[in-house]
Amino acid sequence: MVIEALPEEGVPAAEILAELGALRDADLPTHGGRLFAYVYDPAVEGLDALTASAHALAAHVNGLDPTAFPSLLATENALVGAAARLLGGGPDTVGTVTGGGTESLILAVKAARDAHPEIAAPRLVIPETAHAAFLKAAHYLRVEVDRVPVDPVTLKASPKKIKAAVTKDTVLVACSAPSYAHGVIDPVEEIAAVAAEAGVRCHVDACFGGWTLPYLRRLGLPIPAFDLAVPGVTSISVDLHKYAYAPKGVSVLLHASAALRRPQYFASADWPGYTMLNPGIASTRSGGPIAAAYATLRHLGESGYRRLAARTLGAVRALAEAVRSVDGLRLLVPPETTVVCLTSDDAGLDVFVLAEALAARGWHTQPQLAYGDIPPTIHLTVTAAVAATAADFAPALTDAVAAARARGPVVLPDELVALTRTLTPDALTPELVAGLAESLGVAGGGVPGATVNALLNVAPPRLREQFLIEFLGLLQRPSVPPRN
Numbered sequence: 001m002v003i004e005a006l007p008e009e010g011v012p013a014a015e016i017l018a019e020l021g022a023l024r025d026a027d028l029p030t031h032g033g034r035l036f037a038y039v040y041d042p043a044v045e046g047l048d049a050l051t052a053s054a055h056a057l058a059a060h061v062n063g064l065d066p067t068a069f070p071s072l073l074a075t076e077n078a079l080v081g082a083a084a085r086l087l088g089g090g091p092d093t094v095g096t097v098t099g100g101g102t103e104s105l106i107l108a109v110k111a112a113r114d115a116h117p118e119i120a121a122p123r124l125v126i127p128e129t130a131h132a133a134f135l136k137a138a139h140y141l142r143v144e145v146d147r148v149p150v151d152p153v154t155l156k157a158s159p160k161k162i163k164a165a166v167t168k169d170t171v172l173v174a175c176s177a178p179s180y181a182h183g184v185i186d187p188v189e190e191i192a193a194v195a196a197e198a199g200v201r202c203h204v205d206a207c208f209g210g211w212t213l214p215y216l217r218r219l220g221l222p223i224p225a226f227d228l229a230v231p232g233v234t235s236i237s238v239d240l241h242k243y244a245y246a247p248k249g250v251s252v253l254l255h256a257s258a259a260l261r262r263p264q265y266f267a268s269a270d271w272p273g274y275t276m277l278n279p280g281i282a283s284t285r286s287g288g289p290i291a292a293a294y295a296t297l298r299h300l301g302e303s304g305y306r307r308l309a310a311r312t313l314g315a316v317r318a319l320a321e322a323v324r325s326v327d328g329l330r331l332l333v334p335p336e337t338t339v340v341c342l343t344s345d346d347a348g349l350d351v352f353v354l355a356e357a358l359a360a361r362g363w364h365t366q367p368q369l370a371y372g373d374i375p376p377t378i379h380l381t382v383t384a385a386v387a388a389t390a391a392d393f394a395p396a397l398t399d400a401v402a403a404a405r406a407r408g409p410v411v412l413p414d415e416l417v418a419l420t421r422t423l424t425p426d427a428l429t430p431e432l433v434a435g436l437a438e439s440l441g442v443a444g445g446g447v448p449g450a451t452v453n454a455l456l457n458v459a460p461p462r463l464r465e466q467f468l469i470e471f472l473g474l475l476q477r478p479s480v481p482p483r484n
């Protein structure tokens with residue numbers, strides 16, 4: 001198929017939609033309960049049509065100026081209000097609608113950094129299981145990160161170790177409720193107390209599960225206190241495009257008070273154009289995702305989210321049981337929320353090969369590389385749509401495990417392993433990367449297979465990052481003819 005965005009003559013609508021549909025056929029299935037990452041599917045009849053219409057209604061509204069588009073201000077305030085009521089907010093709670101979890105975390109770090117202009121070299125203290133978006137925030141904002149080991153068994157942050165890491169230059173302490181990789185909830189009460197005692201802000205990253213934890217608690221799960229009601233918690237983030245089941249592009253960052261939020265804002269009246277006033281990173285931004293999120297919350301309602309949480313919980317239990325029932329596999333941690341994370345202690349059963357075998361059977365999981373003492377794992381983000389397919393997972397898993405054992409683990413050539421262990425990131429030349437990409441079959445795109453994961457897995461994190469950046473650079477190449 002010819003991919004040409006700008007033809008000489010415009011193409012009829014039906015033809016374009018057919019082309020896009022054909023392109024979408026190569027994608028992982030966003031619906032159907034067989035994709036355990038990237039997508040959050042409630043499987044609610046009619047919701048996609050509603051959100052598409054709501055998105056279209058506001059697609060051209062510009063968040064650049066909420067006074068010009070009061071509809072945007074009203075819907076944003078409604079989303080922030082709903083998040084605040086769900087997450088322990090009070091009359092002083094304020095917030096910002098952002099484009100996603102990463103933006104929410106960057107803004108939380110920015111607000112904390114800019115609240116302390118007197119600190120020359122500001123630092124952020126996080127558990128090592130905190131989302132990589134904190135590392136991105138630190139990278140963008142030039143804040144140093146102190147990463148604190150977690151409990152090796154529970155994989156939860158240690159308040160004692162966090163306390164020991166806080167210095168006079170610390171501007172923010174953060175933790176997860178729950179963590180993305182393993183779905184475990186850090187001890188927020190103790191960590192927030194440590195931060196408060198040191199006079200430091202405390203952010204709770206509830207981007208992943210913030211919208212589902214309150215409903216899981218109502219179903220009887222022992223969910224500890226994690227939200228703005230906890231003394232010492234100064235901000236919390238929740239992604240509406242995760243367990244609020246809104247289409248992509250919406251997260252909420254809540255602050256305990258307007259004073260805490262103020263250093264997050266940016267204004268400039270010092271140029272000859274319009275005065276610029278932005279709560280977040282983007283300036284021009286579409287009202288589409290905000291209207292779609294508003295429609296989702298209003299359509300599902302509290303009772304809808306309760307029902308969806310119940311279905312999700314049933315699916316989590318079924319998947320966990322499936323893992324327990326297969327010889328050679330084990331749960332890395334008992335599922336505490338909506339993540340099932342599994343690993344293998346059996347040398348003949350390579351989890352990256354297993355992920356490939358599952359994919360070949362139509363089940364798309366998320367391989368996670370080894371980190372410190374944590375072995376390679378397979379991550380399953382479980383959403384309500386999985387309730388319909390969970391019973392089919394156990395036989396598929398049994399079958400995939402047999403296939404993965406039969407194939408055996410990936411064996412990388414010794415020279416390649418030696419090279420990967422000794423190579424420094426700056427020694428990675430474009431030729432070397434191109435050669436590797438070619439031999440690993442990365443150049444054609446597609447989900448990285450077991451061999452690529454095996455290679456990344458033996459590389460130190462800095463080298464992994466360099467490989468990934470170079471690989472992406474190879475994929476992101478338009479076809480542009482020579483100038484004439």
Ligand SMILES: *Cc1c(COP(=O)(O)O)cnc(C)c1O
Pocket residue numbers: 099100101102103105131133176178179180205206207208209239251
């Ligand atoms: C997804 C996630 C983020 C980042 O969110 P994006 O919307 O992908 O930018 C941050 N923290 C946690 C815990 C997450 O699960």
